Amino acid sequence: MNAPAKDTLAQRLRARYEGSFLQEFVRGLGEVAFGDRIIIFGASLLLSVLPLIIVLSAYANHRIQDDIARHLGLSRQGARIVGGLFRASVGSFSLAILISLLLSFAGTVAVARSVQVIYERAFEQAHAVGVQGLLRSVIWVLAVGGIVIADGALGKSLRDEFAGPVVMGAVEFVAFAAFFWWSIHFLLGGREPWRATWRAAIASSFCWIGLGVFAGFYFSSTIVSDSKTYGAIGVTFTLVTWFIAMGAVITLGAVVGAVWQRRRSGGHRVGA
Numbered sequence: 001m002n003a004p005a006k007d008t009l010a011q012r013l014r015a016r017y018e019g020s021f022l023q024e025f026v027r028g029l030g031e032v033a034f035g036d037r038i039i040i041f042g043a044s045l046l047l048s049v050l051p052l053i054i055v056l057s058a059y060a061n062h063r064i065q066d067d068i069a070r071h072l073g074l075s076r077q078g079a080r081i082v083g084g085l086f087r088a089s090v091g092s093f094s095l096a097i098l099i100s101l102l103l104s105f106a107g108t109v110a111v112a113r114s115v116q117v118i119y120e121r122a123f124e125q126a127h128a129v130g131v132q133g134l135l136r137s138v139i140w141v142l143a144v145g146g147i148v149i150a151d152g153a154l155g156k157s158l159r160d161e162f163a164g165p166v167v168m169g170a171v172e173f174v175a176f177a178a179f180f181w182w183s184i185h186f187l188l189g190g191r192e193p194w195r196a197t198w199r200a201a202i203a204s205s206f207c208w209i210g211l212g213v214f215a216g217f218y219f220s221s222t223i224v225s226d227s228k229t230y231g232a233i234g235v236t237f238t239l240v241t242w243f244i245a246m247g248a249v250i251t252l253g254a255v256v257g258a259v260w261q262r263r264r265s266g267g268h269r270v271g272a
Helices: 002-017 020-033 034-061 065-072 076-085 095-122 131-154 158-162 167-186 198-230 232-264
Strands: none
Touching: 002 095, 002 167, 020 232, 034 095, 034 232, 065 076, 065 198, 076 198, 095 167, 095 232, 131 167, 131 198, 167 198, 198 232
16 A cells, blocks of 8 residues: 555544544543543542441441452352451441541542542533532432442342343343432532433443453452462452442443533534
8 A cells, every 4th residue: 555545544534533422532531531530449449448348347247248259250269269358357346446437438438529520520510619519429428338238138149039140130230320320410419411411321331231241251260360379469459450440430431421412412522
């Protein structure tokens, strides 16, 4: 292929890219600072949310490791490895434990605020400052906590007894879509109407279900391999990867849905 032909092909590709969904999607990822945001999200989950869940589960006599193993789709060997990482014992409640819980909860609210920022940047909204934005983050954390408790109470045996994987997948898709739809609308303080956010909810639900399928193929073997290579810290590496993937799901779903909505409403941007 000669130089003029190469130039013509490059020009055609550039012409198709300019003003396309892909261009807006790439720009949207840059506006939300995709790489930085998902790494901070994963680290925050590890340092704040996970310790909070472990301590609360210990006092509630609940095995959080079973829930993690189920969501990661781990084999029995992988589940045993994760179980060895979580050995929280219930002791007397002290001031030190109270301070740790408060700090972990504050970190968890910070995670919620980071999700709020993702949605604000994806939908081109100004950052909500003041008490209202903080209060919405706290309420969102409490709502997520209730959902996690309900999901753990449902249990794997109950899922397998009453529904097969296809039916359960469909139910989970609808449930996740409803949750993301409410989350986007709520964390944005109603600045985006319901009809403008359902596409982001659908995209986020697709990504979340996709993460669950990917986890079943990837994490089970990875957690065993990392455990053999690095020991207990290797399990933490796998969990961090999972947490970062969660941040990627939330961000990708928001950006895809926001771009999809703008193009459907005729408000997409053309050019740089």
